[in-house]
Amino acid sequence: MKRIGVFVCWCGTNIGGVVDVPQVAKAASSFPGVVLATDYKYMCSEPGQELIVQAIREHRLTRVVVAACTPRLHENTFRKTLERAGLNPYLLEIANIREQCAWAHQKQPGRATEKAISLVRRAVAKASRLEPLFASTIPVTRKALVIGGGIAGMQAALDIADAGHQVILVEREPTIGGKMAMLDKTFPTLDCSACICTPKMVAVAQHPSITLYTYAEVEKVEGYVGNFEVTIRQKARSVDHTKCTGCGTCWEKCPTRVPSEFEQGLGTRKAIYVSFPQAVPNKPVIDRRHCRYFAAGKCRVCEKVCPTGAIDYQQGDQLIKEKVGAIVMATGYDLFEWEKVYGEYGYGRYPNVITSLQFERLINASGPTGGKILRPSDGKEPQSVVFVKCVGSRDPAKGKEYCSRICCMYTAKHAHQVLEKLPGARVYVFYMDVRTAGKAYEEFYLRTLQDGAHYIRGRVSKIYPEGDRLIVRGVDTLLGRQVEVGADLVVLATAVVPSRGAAELARLVGISCDQNDFYTEAHPKLRPVEANTAGIFLAGACQGPKDIPDTVAQASAAAAKVCALFSREEMAAEPTVAQVNQFLCYGCLECQKVCPYRAIEPVTVSENAAGKKIERTVASVNSGLCQGCGACTVACKPGAINLKGFSNEQVLAEVDALCL
């Protein structure tokens, strides 16, 4: 007979303020197999855990039920408690009477208590059928893949490499550096972005433990935590980088000019190009879509002028396979395409309505105007600059519901920069709220106000040209009046969205996205830098809009997690995985179709039937890949699959306890 102990937690007033905790414990004491039921103010605290340890020893408990908060929060805590008392940690069952009871039914305490009792009855029923589980170990390849070479990816790569591990950094653009390389200054200190970013780029390129693939994309990811195998597509650069010296003759002589992505369309580049002078690697690629030779079969100017014979029109894409133990996603962000939806701001038809990233290029000393703020239409210095915040952010109708988090600060920075560079210019900032939560951020905003920026509280309804100026029609809700202001330049703070292709990459890697395609963290507070697939970590804006300090912090955190994983040659694998009873399985493989982690594969077994040896196909679970979601158990028609810790028998016992 199982000897079950039930421990009901008050969680201060979180549970105790709604649910009658002593009554729950009292009711539990009569459930079958329960030899002890008691309650305590904070079960997760040191004395609370000690209470459990002592009870296990004194009452010779063989199963433990803790009725407290969600298992996501403290299941691990209490498993360790059991282990300390000499019990197998998987002989624990949690009844969630906080999130799923006390919090949800605050207004009906009586019924909440009833429900809590039911939930405990369920837990007891399951506990009596729990069996000890034992973690197995899997080997760990101590080499990391970082996807994305912006500030997040560079920081994560450097931190992991500095800890002595090998890192592969994959960047799809021809250079690393990402968005930060485009920026002029960074808030709130106004230090130069390039002075932080470019040394890091060089450090990445020169680090002996980092292998850099630029102009490359991850094409396939197989395997599981500790044992991934990735396929990387090195796109054809059409330039042999082992021969190229980066002398620049080719892009000087190339006859084809196209709008530069790096300059956000405000400047041009050649068809053979490096993105910007400090690019890493500082060697060119040919943009085949625009190259005359690739488009029309004629030209070959670059080939003629190259002193080292590095141009290679025949170069093809290359596929590279690498084994890694962990993956850091650092794919960053893009800007919301406002031109497609904001008709009231001109659908992108007015050259003097630009985005904040374009403004960064305008004011950047290495940008297309050499750092002079000149409006794109005629190169004149603007006398009046209007900033519009929340374009696409906080706009469910046209854009995204969320706040992009960085715009308030960079707009304050831009306003300050205009006032500094163009004495006498007027600056207006249309805003809904000013959000400056961050160290020294509010102070920075107040300084911009003192510089003389006019902050107008309200949205802009229409921007249209009149003569060679723009009329911005908005509202000042503090005055309760419609307002209009003439502008020479309008800068839109467009929403931060996941980098193009982020959702497809998530599918390829096997992690999940939220409704906006930002990568989902395993838990916002408990596991903020881990994806919900083991061995995959998140850094920077791919997880949600973030400024540079937060991005760098998260990247270092992700790196620390990777290093923790790499601290041993083997790692313990969760034992709560699916298991196929191969006698019952008849090989329909419905389970394989529903498995989101590609953890099920067919295997051939041979057996003796009526004296004859026959072979048949059955399903087999790769316990390294299995995350214990249980989808296969539901799909399995003969009921051949059990999820350990959630066996069919256990789950049915729970249902009986709740419903009968």
Place this chain on the structure above:
Amino acid sequence: MRLAYYPGCSLETSAREYNHSVQLVGRLMGVEFHEIPDWSCCGASAGHTTSRLLALALAARNLALAEEMGLDVVAPCAACYQRLALARHELAANPSLWERVNGITGRPFNGTIRVKSIVEMLLSAGTEKIKSLVVRPLRGLKVAAYYGCLLVRPRAIQIDDAENPQVMEKILRAAGAEVVDWTHKTECCGASLAVSNEEVAIPIISRILKAALAAGANCIACACPLCHFNLDIRQAKAKRFLANYRPLPVLYLTQLLGLAMGQGERELGLEAHFVETRSILKMVG
């Protein structure tokens, strides 16, 4: 193409030239109009401003009459178009309301016919059809196509994008005219404020005229009698707000098309405008 024809109150009187030009151009394009017998007022803004049920009932009666004819209905007046199309949309979206409204009109509408705007009717045969009928291309005309509100808002009944629609431009280009890209094509003309509160309406009207003048237009094309009244007849009063005023004839879209298709100025009612249209005729030749 056979269509039920819903002229609406204005087209019988103050916008009779719109009526004539629609009929002329429509017939040239092979449209057979069948005027709805005993049609009644769509309710206009006075209706929906007073009671939602009343607005729906007044519109639904006409929809039911057209349905009895078994024909889709075209309403050249933008206001009538919007009222009829919106009523159809709102009824379809709310079955219990639909039932109530049918009860009030006593003439059940079953939702089997569609409401077409004048623009949709003109474009239904494609711009090639229009081009093939043009005998006097509108060369020299720089037209500001004015949509106002009712053709593009609300979203449920819009004939094109609400901020930068292009369908009228498409038609005008097919007629050989040049169209100007301008900023106020879907701003409101002030509607009936031009009657009830003239001093409020005049600045609204002048804003639109100013934008059309700044874009270098030499005439405005519209498809709504109230817009026409405000931009044409009220131009005399609006011009005092305009620094670089020059007379800006305001023509119905179908009048311009009719001209391009060789119809006479008298048939098209070009003399019925407050702002002289002779300059337009001279340009077209």
Place this chain on the structure above:
Amino acid sequence: MATLKLDVENPRELLEYVQRESGQPVEKCYQCGKCTAGCTVAFAFDLMPHQIMHMIRLGLREEILRAQSIWLCTTCVICTARCPQNIDVAAVMETLRILARRQKALPTGKARPVALFNRLFLDSIRKHGRLFELATMVLFNLKSGHLFREAETGWFMWRKGKLKLTPTRPRGTEEIERIFARLQEVEGEEDRR
């Protein structure tokens, strides 16, 4: 300006009424002001659209129904088209206008001629089935106390054959009268409730 008393009775009643009648989630308004920013007539308003949206939430019924703005709104629907929260602000304004009429709130100032014009317009439809423009204009001038307003316009339109001396009377005017009568019954019943 007088101090507004916020502790009104049943503060949610108006909000709930407006949300129900207009079908619009007024509660989602986060006061960005874009409705006011783009409003055609805001320059002549006494209360801005975003202020009205806010006042609905506060339950300030008297202040709202007194506003001339709700009558001056031309239902151009620009506010609706550009509202980031997908609220049909124009429909909310309309609901308030209808509420004002049903509660017999007396329109003042610039709102008076709007209400008068609407009433005469509907009277004309009720009587003739279609709008009789000439008579409606003459009556409007009489009742608003500006007999010779628009004399010039009228003369021009007359010369151009744009005014008719007699109404066109479609058959079926009884049907129209019936619609108006039934509606009065229905709404009278609702009002009593």
